[in-house]
Amino acid sequence: MILRMLQFLQEDCPQTVRAQIIAMMQREWPQAFAGKSDGEIAWPDNLATQPTSFVLLADHTVICHVAVPWKIIQHEGESYKVFGLNEVMTRPAYRHQGLGLRLVKGAADFIEQSEADLSIFTCQPPLVSFYHQGGWEQASHTNLIGGTREKPFRSNTLGLATMIRFFSPRARQHRSDFTRADVYLELGENMLW
Template identity: 35%
Template sequence: MPIMTCPEADVPPALRPQVSELRDEAWPPDSASAPRTFAHDPALRPVSMLLVEGSSVLAALDILRKEIVHEGRRFRAAGLSTVVTRRAARGQGHGRRLVTAARTEMAAMELDLGLFTCDRPLQPFYESAGWQQLPGAVLIGGTPSDPFPSDRPGFDKVTMAGFFSAVGLRHRSSFPHSRIALYPGEIDRLW
């Protein structure tokens, strides 16, 4: 099964409704867990990755990118967003394959690191795809004037990471047990 990778705006029109259906299946629009929007901020240069069988999208995710400053150093960072597998296709390794491919894709983008949060029960899944937990790390989303930290009450999130460049690897020890100013904005409050 091929994995299609393209800028979010270039996802073929015939596949867009399927991606929307997958997201609605995972996060029903009327539920408290539903994001405010599935449209990503274009400033984060979203890249979509779709696992496609024939004409059917089995799994999808988006990669969002921006520069961050952590402990006085600039890093080219990216994160996973809206990772979803079709309910009927779960348990077959499709999500793991896509998340593993995303890690490889991010490394090829000349990024220093990948950072994202996930629900605590999903930590082993992401670790099986090559990501590592950053113990005690908190991502601070939103904006500096309206922060959205991943350790807010009611969240049970862990921070996952991958270090890709020599700079990222050299400074990886500065990320565990830290507050990381991600600040992706008001649309993608916490990618």
């Protein structure tokens, strides 16, 4: 099997790849798409975060996908360039072959080269060890807060684990500010990465 990796800003995604990514997301997270027609699905769902997609193709078939959004946040009086991971998925027939981890590690390299201060995101608790292999650690008592300050969307109410990785010396120096903390992303109502 010959694999090819693509990297692009989601807004520049080729239409055939876009259709496959959306179909994979609908299979992986059907509850997020309940009641929506294809024309009502906004992808990328938040252009302000300038998401970059990493896609692994076998011939012309998307077999893995990882999205890397980013934004500047304020936390404990400091400004940080923060990256997330989301839309991480692999077609069932290709799972348990290390392909998803390969893509996650490629995303980590991209984040590191993008002058990131840190990366923080949420995942289902059974996936903590997967992301640990990719270089992240679980921040057990840290909550990621999406939504808005007026209408927060808290990761701890969803039963999600928070994963974090410090890249810049300044972020590592302020590591304790992220322990047992609420980290606000302010992505928009009901949005969390």
